[in-house]
Amino acid sequence: MTEPLLAERFVLEEVVHEPLPPEKRRFRSRLLGLWAVLVYAWLFAPIVVVVIFSFNDPAGKFNTAWNEFTLDNWADPFQRQDYTEAFLTSLKVAAVACLVATVFGGLMALATSRYEFRGKGLVNIILVLPLTTREIVMGSSLFTLFFARNASLGFTTVVIAHILFCLSFVALTVQARVRGFDWSLEDAAMDLGSSPWRTFRTVTFPLILPGIAAAGLLSFALSIDDYIITSFVAGDGTTTFPMRIFNANKTELPPQINVLASMILLVTVGLMGIGAWRTLKRNAAAS
16 A cells, blocks of 8 residues: 555544544534434324323314313213223233233243253244234234134133233343343352242342333233234124224224323333332442
8 A cells, every 4th residue: 555545544544533522522412312302202292192182071072172171081081881891801901911921921031041952042033023023914823823723712812812922022021131140149049058949039030020020011011002913813702992992983082092091101100110219229229
């Protein structure tokens, strides 16, 4: 390489690696902060609208245009029996699916992270498949499976379907938590005479509990929100809250929909707040 080319390369490297002036760094930081605010505003705007319209007194059957502020919707949020039953059905399905998927998904995450066995790579691929497969494909596949076995579509088939697609989310979430786990802590506890069950209960489980809690909340949210897969396997006797809203959106949209959705939001935010508060408290005690 000739000397002029070497000199040009040296000058280019100096220009590339030259630090930005403080005013330009502050400008970029403010620009990035503004962009983040706009993105979050775009993401959370529909949620804010749902909460605001829970206080609206609609002029007709559709709660889509602001008419008048009222608290009557919150005074009796369960006045519509059909929406209340669908809401309770969604809660029951989500609770059962969340519990089962969290237990089995957590155990699968521990097994795939802690041990080496034949077929481990295949198991990891199978865990990722429900995340990458479109819901309509999974819903039609489950419908074909239940139909071929002459299974009666209803609450049980919906719960099974929700467990199957929540299982992958739980396993991968707990895997992310377990990946940095120091397994020598278990060996040290057992060397001191602790039994395997006591070691898991007093050492392993408390350390991975934040990941399990996050996975449980995620699976609960995914289950209570699902429509496509549920519509394939619900049959005629089971109607969840998303199905009830979708089936009625051409004839009415009462404010009770917004109230019940806001209640779910408040409970979710409350649980997240409790988790964050406990984490901050634990970190403060550790420091």
